[in-house]
Amino acid sequence: MxxxxxxxxxxxxxxxxxxxxxxxxxxxxxxxxxxxxxxxxxxxxxxxxxxxxxxxxxxxxxxxxxxxxxxxxxxxxxxxLVGASFVESDDVVARVQPVLDWLSAESGREAVHLGRLDATDVIYLAKRESAHALRLFSAIGRRLPAHATALGKVLLARRTDEEVCALLEWPLAPLTARTIVGREELLAELALVRQQGYALDNEENADGIRCFAVALDTASPSLDAISFSIPIFRLDDALQTRTLELLAEGKRRIEASWPTRLR
Amino acid sequence: MxxxxxxxxxxxxxxxxxxxxxxxxxxxxxxxxxxxxxxxxxxxxxxxxxxxxxxxxxxxxxxxxxxxxxxxxxxxxxxxLVGASFVESDDVVARVQPVLDWLSAESGREAVHLGRLDATDVIYLAKRESAHALRLFSAIGRRLPAHATALGKVLLARRTDEEVCALLEWPLAPLTARTIVGREELLAELALVRQQGYALDNEENADGIRCFAVALDTASPSLDAISFSIPIFRLDDALQTRTLELLAEGKRRIEASWPTRLR
DNA sequence: GATTTGTGTTCAAGGTGATGAACGTCAAAC
DNA sequence: GTTTGACGTTCATCACCTTGAACACAAATC
The missing domain is CATH 1.10.10.10 (Winged helix-like DNA-binding domain superfamily/Winged helix DNA-binding domain)
Incomplete structure (x- = not known):
């Protein structure tokens, strides 16, 4: 029996x-x-x-x-102990450090993050804090739902629609009034992300904050991404364009330093 | 048998x-x-x-x-996951945050740390990074030998000589040319720390850096301490005095916010 | 090509951890 | 004062994990 x-x-x-x-x-x-x-x-x-x-x-x-x-x-x-050791020994984390420094400096010290997809969440692995008074609460090891963050969406966009549907629990949990919760809406958003090559989170994760992220091709499928988080009141078209340029250049620099060619 | x-x-x-x-x-x-x-x-x-x-x-x-x-x-x-969660849930860490912010701001963004004694090591639990270019390498969860740091020495000084002798392995491991390695030397140093009420680490842990620390009476025996780490070339008598004043005031503020009176 | 040393994996048999019921304790509710 | 429920603790029994030896495989070495 x-x-x-x-x-x-x-x-x-x-x-x-x-x-x-x-x-x-x-x-x-x-x-x-x-x-x-x-x-x-x-x-x-x-x-x-x-x-x-x-x-x-x-x-x-x-x-x-x-x-x-x-x-x-x-x-x-x-x-x-183990958490600290994990961060210190991770290859991606180690190689990304100088690029994060560069991105932080070039952007005038906006908040920069390196995040990794773990099932349905994104985990922060490294960061440079914003110099501005308004500090985004974030810490290494902290996890946020992938569907509500730029980091998460740009990584989900590397999966097929079928994989995404199977992975996430529908309807998605909202973090703010703007969080995408519907299946159709998220798939449409991911299609846009694939076309653009970057993801944008418009107050979907925290009110008043907009994030921009690009995926890193350091593994296949891609697990890591970098992002900028900027308060909306400080954003204008020029800064947004500049931010996306910086991310693209950051991605290029990280991948150039990568030992094993991917894709 | x-x-x-x-x-x-x-x-x-x-x-x-x-x-x-x-x-x-x-x-x-x-x-x-x-x-x-x-x-x-x-x-x-x-x-x-x-x-x-x-x-x-x-x-x-x-x-x-x-x-x-x-x-x-x-x-x-x-x-x-567990490391991040530990830091987020710890009472001392939570209560110390605003005081670290204050110390960081008042000092003009020198490096500030909260450390806890774990057997023979000190573990960083929270920090505010220096704004200055010369960044001290330190991360949450990182452990350093207690005998070679201001944080560690100020906490060891809360123990008796017998406890310290039994706890550490003699001779002590050197980290720099100035690290105290002898038993007599360390006990003399701890006696001085007890008298002063604060500990000083003069390039005993990293070359070019001097640290200052005071113990927090949030547990008995005291396990936590806060410190400043400042490059020697920037230090003069006035800054040193000011730093010690800030630490004393930081300690007062943290203990004032403590729910259960100790000592 | 044979040998050595490295790797992870499998298996039966014996040692050991898992179990649920019973216990001791305490504080709160009756 | 008694009851109830919460807590951690203990114990013999049985299920199962641990074990060493043997295995399969790869890479370096002879």
Missing amino acids: ADVDRADEGLYSPVKSADRTLQVLEALASGDRRVSLAELARDLQIPKSSLHGILKTLVQRGWVDVDETGLRFGLGLRAL | ADVDRADEGLYSPVKSADRTLQVLEALASGDRRVSLAELARDLQIPKSSLHGILKTLVQRGWVDVDETGLRFGLGLRAL
Whole structure:
């Protein structure tokens, strides 16, 4: 009876406690507050007794931190280590740094980002902050829905319509009043992006901010993109044109420094 | 026969595969290059066959990334998630942000850091970069030996000499020609720090840079500290005095905003 | 061409972690 | 004062992960 779908599992079965260890870390990372063992056990559908041992292991290694009461669990300092190391060791991140410096300087210190597509989200991997008072909140490792950002849309445009339809959950979650939520609208937008060669996010992600992005051909399919984020009140046609030129030149410089030719 | 030392283990035994999962992540984070399964197995003293399952699990969840050849393993994008989340959810980090902004502005955009002591290292948790061209290389999550930094020394000074002696490995590893490596020298330095109330790092960590730090009494014993890092050629007595005043005021502001009174 | 050394992968057998029920504890609700 | 529900903890039983050896393969070396 219970053996019916054994064939499906046959392809690959994860090591249970290793898998759960990662589940716990991901759950603690996605939640915004500390949680109890029992709460975590309910959320992850893991028996309390099993979770107990795993949590103790995580705490002992400093990956999970316990409240002074010993009842609430959150991420520990060790969790920071891997993230920092990932950023430092990534090839694309390393090679893009000087170009980001150049883009930041040439643009008069507008906010520049390097982002990577991870399933339905875009993750910031590197940035140069704006010198202007109005600081866009963004941090390395932060993730935003791909459909609501210029970075995300320019990367989604490298996929086929079928892939995009299968990947995203419809209707899309809105971040602002202008976020594209419909399937037809997004596919039309992606078609435009493919034609233009760049993506534009017009207050779809944060009010008052417009972003411009181009995809980097450093992998196939393309996973990385660079963008500028500029407050609308400061934008005019000349600045917009200049921004797109800078992005195109930035892309050229990054790809020129790339060891293995793609496309 | 095999039961002889059962009593010792009784205190606590980690879940083996959970523990190993974390070991793998830590090893991948500390190494600077990608490694093979066999190499990792040797380093961590884990049988290849056991590691095989764990690595597959890590790869499937996106915590570990495989080379296009399928032979070299490195950290995956998922590793970035927990680090970013840790920083965003930490109470001290959240409360310190406005004070860092203030310190950065008041100082004319010198480099400011918030650091936390983790065993023998100091980890950067937040920063404001210098506006000056000479950019100190530093990133959130980066760790530096405590004995070679102002942040570290001011935190070590909150421990007793006995604790410090037991904690660090003597002789200390030098980072520059001026790094304190001897036990007597460091203890004398820490005594001076206790008397002054602040720590100074005079090119002990990077050539040409002097740092100033004060400890924050947000936990007991104190784990967090804030610092300024300033190129020596730009420093004079007036700036040094001003910097120490700013740190003292920053410390006061942070502690004033703290919910639970300490000390 | 044979050998060595590197890689990842598989498998049966034995050791060990997962499990759910029962427990101890505490604080809040009745 | 009792009850209820929340919490973490423990334990014997069984499922399953761990293990070493053997395998398949590639690349460098003899």
